Amino acid sequence: VIGAFLLACTGTAAVSAQTIAYWRFEGDSTAFLSDSSGNGRTLTALNSVEQLALPASGAGSAFFDPVPRTGAANLSAAHKTIYGATTNEASRTFLRAADADAFTSNTVTVEALVNFAQRPTTNTLVFVAGHFTSTGNQRGYAMIVNNQSNLLGVALSADGANATQYFSDFTIANGKDYYFGVSINLTAATAQERSVTFFLQNLTDGGELLSQTVTGISQSALFNAASAFGIGAQGNGNSSENWSGLIDEVRVSNVALSANQLLVAIPEPSSAAALLGLAGLGFAATRRRRTAC
Ligand SMILES: [Ca+2]
Numbered sequence: 063v064i065g066a067f068l069l070a071c072t073g074t075a076a077v078s079a080q081t082i083a084y085w086r087f088e089g090d091s092t093a094f095l096s097d098s099s100g101n102g103r104t105l106t107a108l109n110s111v112e113q114l115a116l117p118a119s120g121a122g123s124a125f126f127d128p129v130p131r132t133g134a135a136n137l138s139a140a141h142k143t144i145y146g147a148t149t150n151e152a153s154r155t156f157l158r159a160a161d162a163d164a165f166t167s168n169t170v171t172v173e174a175l176v177n178f179a180q181r182p183t184t185n186t187l188v189f190v191a192g193h194f195t196s197t198g199n200q201r202g203y204a205m206i207v208n209n210q211s212n213l214l215g216v217a218l219s220a221d222g223a224n225a226t227q228y229f230s231d232f233t234i235a236n237g238k239d240y241y242f243g244v245s246i247n248l249t250a251a252t253a254q255e256r257s258v259t260f261f262l263q264n265l266t267d268g269g270e271l272l273s274q275t276v277t278g279i280s281q282s283a284l285f286n287a288a289s290a291f292g293i294g295a296q297g298n299g300n301s302s303e304n305w306s307g308l309i310d311e312v313r314v315s316n317v318a319l320s321a322n323q324l325l326v327a328i329p330e331p332s333s334a335a336a337l338l339g340l341a342g343l344g345f346a347a348t349r350r351r352r353t354a355c
Pocket residue numbers: 086087088136137138139310311
């Protein structure tokens with residue numbers, strides 16, 4: 063079994079060309095903002111974003127190892143410590159990476175592990191991650207949660223000035239560990255064929271990986287925003303108000319990933335058994351260990 067497991071690790075590329083950025087928040091207090099994709103998109107942490115060792119219980123304890131995709135254990139996350147109303151960027155707590163054209167294509171997937179501690183109730187949206195800034199009409203795309211409906215969604219803009227919001231039926235609660243994914247595919251000729259697929263797994267409650275595809279996407283391209291890539295807020299720090307909590311394993315891909323390509327994905331038992339000679343159950347149990355391989 064050990065030999066087969068090593069084969070699983072080495073047989074899966076840690077980083078592929080389709081990975082534009084991958085922030086894992088691992089390493090020491092200076093390294094944790096680096097980009098594991100090898101593309102050098104180091105984050106800047108603004109206003110009380112801390113590195114937090116994942117605990118044995120409570121918030122973040124169900125964040126998983128993205129094994130075998132990286133081969134390195136998931137030991138820590140980013141912690142947004144400030145919650146509450148803010149009136150200026152200087153007091154908003156978020157992370158950002160410098161603008162790059164590579165963040166924009168007609169197929170994009172954004173993934174993250176999230177545990178909201180507190181979200182605003184008076185404003186509409188919180189921003190999870192995206193290439194999106196309202197200032198100067200530099201809106202591209204962003205993974206969002208609506209604070210009234212509590213639904214996971216995405217905001218997309220074709221011109222930078224106007225963004226359309228699309229939502230899943232997935233309800234997000236505070237205080238739970240989640241895997242979020244949104245896979246955007248604007249390559250089809252008609253709106254009826256263009257799609258956004260949402261992925262959600264409630265890690266705290268041991269739920270299954272859920273997916274929902276929304277079609278009828280009016281735009282056929284994403285605006286190439288002159289914006290930092292923002293995590294926890296827009297790229298310029300704007301959002302409704304601060305949310306506090308944990309975010310981890312933020313990956314951006316320039317393709318519309320399918321379910322079996324996600325950080326959270328577990329190979330189908332049949333394919334895993336065929337490729338690796340493993341029972342599906344054994345493989346699934348092995349990949350969830352919080353250990354490096
Ligand atoms: Ca991590």
